[in-house]
Amino acid sequence: MNRSADADDNPRGATAISQPSRVLTGEALTSGYARGPKALLSEPLSFWGGYDSVQGTIVDKTHPCFGQQLGGTIMVMPRAKGSSSSSSVLAEAIRNGTGPLGIILRERDLIIATGVIVASELYGINIPLVVVADADFKSISDADALIEIASPDHLGIARVTLIAPSRALFEQDAT
């Protein structure tokens, strides 16, 4: 669909462009930029034993998001759990392109961070990993929105933008 035609036909979309829904900040554990649809994992996932890095799907049958894909998404998860092999599985998923583009957690996790840092060291793929406060985590979880993460520096401030659905639709049409 043509971008300008859509804007003309859809004034609500045009309004949303100038006013993205909401900008939050978090703590950047790794630097990077990412934008994508949200993959909300209400329960913690152990990447090892829980994620198939070749197929790119959640394979833990007991997980509420069983069968869901994380490739191309911004993964939002309260905290991590389970195996210490998860660093490898996450790094391998990032290498394969089946991993999330960005990760938002409520509780910092060493094993997730290690997978992201090693993918950056080995393959030069920088996945922004952000820890946000409880209230912001809830806003992100509840929002019906595309998510953009901008973390220019590791150990700096991460800017998390929740992009309203109307704008999100518009942007998706444009690509």
Add this chain to the structure above:
Amino acid sequence: MLTLSAHDRAMLDGDLGPGVALAMRIVTRIADVMSARELIHVTSAHIDGCLYHGAASLDFVERFVQAGTKVVIPTTLNVGSLDLIHPELYHGSASTGKAAQRLMDAHVELGCESSFTCAPYQLKHRPKLGEQIAWAESNAIVFANSVLGARTNRYGDFLDLAAAITGRAPYAGLHVVENRAARVVFEAPDFSTLPGRDIFFAALGLLVGKEAGASVAAIVGLPLDTTEDELKALGAAAASSGAVALFHAVGITPEAPTLDAALQGRAPMRTVAVSLEDLRDVRRKLNHAGPGEPLVAVSLGTPHFSVAEFEQLMQLFSQHSGPLRCDFYVNTSRYILWLLEQTGVAGKLADRGVQIVVDTCTYITPVMKKMTGLVMTNSGKWAHYAPANIGVTVAYGSMSECVRSAFEGKVWFDEQIS
């Protein structure tokens, strides 16, 4: 802000070669994530990275092999994807098998011990109370912290090897004594005299992991004669369902002579009362089979079986005659197998049809003959991971129930337990 020693700085700057510099970059970046202000010396490492997960596993370790890098502290290896003593058991794809073998060999080239066990605390040398270490493998971490009182964080793949190469770890988290205080208290029911109490420890572990998440737990009310193997089962289960790295068993583990000591004099965030019915409920949820359903196999030894557990198994086998009516696997380390060969236990079990698996584990790699159907275990960890990993259905029972079921070829449950 992280302050580095002159030697740390030299490592980071590449003075000791590109491999050491890469390892130090990883250690310092993780230190930043943990808000550590300094690094500390660690006396041993346990490496989980020798289990093959794809090209990233090999890409990482080969960087160090190519640079001629070596580990600088005693370093043990976790399970790999193959049983190198019984290679014929593996029936996965040849290319994965080859890569998995290379990954195990490459770690040995870096100077790691070819221990290949998830229970390095059952090897000859083990860390002492208060010793700073860098261990990976979730069950080994929780055992080292809780039962031995050594100090490690929940390190994952990559950081474990980086710590072994630099001898350094971030001084943060559970390396710091104040952070070892229990935050959540669990009141366990009395199951000390119940038969098959091994599964109550595992069930309690799964419950603790789910409730505590990554918080340090204190458990009151465990039997005073609780064994190391029972604590091992509890910890492994808690680290599967949650991110537990340390629990204090009050009156049993070294940092918890009293509840107050475990809490370091502070009030807990919350207290969770656990009933026997809660534990039975955990068991019911893990178990996916009814009495009388045919079994393809029994699998024990997750984490790796100890000598004491083999003795218990021999005792249980002595109560049954005739052949096993399904496959029977026990996972352990090559070191324990060597001990069992000295005492003749290995031969006796082989004569009765038991397949001992070493260097790896039946739930992470295709080594069992039959990979579909019903497999019975007493391990909370095996029951938790096996369905997604290898596609079997799990029957969950005590060691005693597993043995009797194997001789009957079908699931048998002791009515006194359920």
